[in-house]
Amino acid sequence: MKKIEAIIRKTKFDEVADELREAGIEFFSFWDVRGVGQTRQERIYRGVVYDTSTIERTMLSIIVRDKNVEKTVLAIMKAARTGEIGDGKVFISGIEESYRIRTGEYGDESLFIKGKEE
Amino acid sequence: MKKIEAIIRKTKFDEVADELREAGIEFFSFWDVRGVGQTRQERIYRGVVYDTSTIERTMLSIIVRDKNVEKTVLAIMKAARTGEIGDGKVFISGIEESYRIRTGEYGDESLFIKGKEE
C-alpha cells in the first residue's frame, strides 16, 4: 500500500477527479492548502513573469494498492498539467496498514469493494 | 513511532476524542477534509441507497509510540463506527523522528510528558 499526495491547482480539481475515476481510482480525500514555492521571488519563465504566491492549491491524499500506484500517478500528471509554472507536485510514501472502520477489514481488502473490482 | 491517520465522520469527532483520551492518547491534530469514495455512483447496501458524497469528514493525525499503536487504532475503530456505509478509514505509516519544539526533546521522549505517563 502506498500513499500518493498531490498538490494541484484548485482549478484543476474536477479534471483530476474525472481522470482518476476513469483510471478506476474511486477513493481519496482532499482539502485546501496554500503553498510557498518560487513565490517570494517572482520568477521569469519563457519571458513571462510568474508570481505563484496567489495560486490556490488542493491537496489530494490517496491510499492505493501497490498495483495501482503507477496509473494513479499518470492520471494526476496528465490531468493536472497546464505546462505553466506552478502545476504542483506528486509525492509517494509507504503505508504499513489500512483499516475500513465499518467492517474491520484491513490490508488490501480494505481498499476496494468486493465484486466491484478484481 | 508511527503516524495514525483516521478519516472519520465529522459527527463522530467528540466520541472519538473521548475514547482516545480514555485510552491515554492525549495529543493529536485534526482538520476538515472532503472525500471522494463511492460517492460518484450511489451505492445500494442492504436495500438502502447511500450517497456518501455529502458526508463531512475530519482527518485526525496522531503520532504515537509503537506501544500505543494498537490501543489508538482500537479506540478509533470503536468510537467512529456506525455500521453504515461511509464510516471512514484508518491508515498507519512510519515516523522516523519527532521533536518537541519547546524543549528540543526528540524520540519517544518528545511524545509524552514526564511524570504524567510511564
Place this chain on the structure above:
Amino acid sequence: MKKIEAIIRKTKFDEVADELREAGIEFFSFWDVRGVGQTRQERIYRGVVYDTSTIERTMLSIIVRDKNVEKTVLAIMKAARTGEIGDGKVFISGIEESYRIRTGEYGDESLFIKGKEE
C-alpha cells in the same frame, strides 16, 4: 527525500517562513489545523496555568532532499520557539518518490530549480 511536518503556532508562521527562506528552503505547503494536546486538562507550568486548547496551529508539510533535512528542522525549531507550553512538534518521515507535474521530473531533481541552487 524526507517529509518534514511541523505543527506550529499560527502566530509564528511568518517568522518560520522567513527562517526557512534564509536556510534556502523555498517550497512548502501549509494549512490550518487544530490540536488536542494537554488541552483537556489545564496544565500548570512554572506556576502558570496553561490551556492550550484554543491555540490556533498551522501545519507545514515540506518535502526536502536528504541533505536539507537538518537545516530545515533547525530553522523551524529556532523560529517557532517561544519557550512556553504549546510551541508544537516536528515529525520526519520517508518519501519514496517525488514528481514535478509541469516537467515530469522526478527524484531529487524535482525538488530544486536548476541554476538556482547547487
